[in-house]
Amino acid sequence: MSSTQPAPPARRKDPDRRERIARAAIEVVAERGVEKLTHRSVAAAAGVPLGSTTYYFATLDDLLASALRQAAEDDVEHMRQWAAGLESGHDLAQALTDLVLHYLGPARAQTAVEHQLYIAALHKPALRQVSQEWDTWLAELFASYTDEATGRALSVLFCGWQLQGIVRESVPSRDEIEMTFRRMLQPGAKT
Secondary structure, eight states: OOOOOOOOOOOOOOTTHHHHHHHHHHHHHHHHOGGGOOHHHHHHHHTSOHHHHHHHOSSHHHHHHHHHHHHHHHHHHHHHHHHHHOOTTOOHHHHHHHHHHHHHTTTHHHHHHHHHHHHGGGTOGGGHHHHHHHHHHHHHHHHTTSOHHHHHHHHHHHHHHHHHHHHSSSOOOHHHHHHHHHHHHTTTOOO
C-alpha cells in the first residue's frame, strides 16, 4: 500500500475577481458615496473575502482608481457602440442631444456614479490620470466628426450637460440641449 495522500484539489482560479471587485466598488459608491467606500463594503458587495480586496488594491485610492477605470472603460464601450450606430449624413447635434438625454434618463444612476468617481480626482491625485484619459478619449471621439478644437469643446459641453442634469431637479429640455450643440457645431462641423 502506498502511504501517499491524494493531491489536494487544485485551487480554483478566479480570473474575473479583480474586475468584479472594481465593479463592486462602483456599486458601493453608487449606494453610499465615495467617502463611505471601504474594503469591507466592497468585499461584501463583490462576494469575496476581505483579503481579496486588499490583495488586489492595497489602498482605497487604488480601489477608487480601478473603479474609475472600469467606469471609464464601460462608458467608452457604450460610446463606441453609439458612434458605430450613427448613420451617414446624421444630424450630430440631434445625436448628441439624444445621447445626453440617455445619460440623464435611463442611465441616470450610472451617470451619477461616474461623475462621483470622476470628481473624486479633485482630492485624490491617484484618480487624475484616469480622469484625464477619459477626457482625452471623449474629445478624440467627437473630433472624429468635427475637428480637434470643436471635438474638445463638444466633450466639455457634453460632460457639462450631464453634470448639470444630474444635479438639477428636472432634466433640461431637448430644445435647450440641442440648441447649444447646434451653436457649437455651426463653424466647421463635418456633419
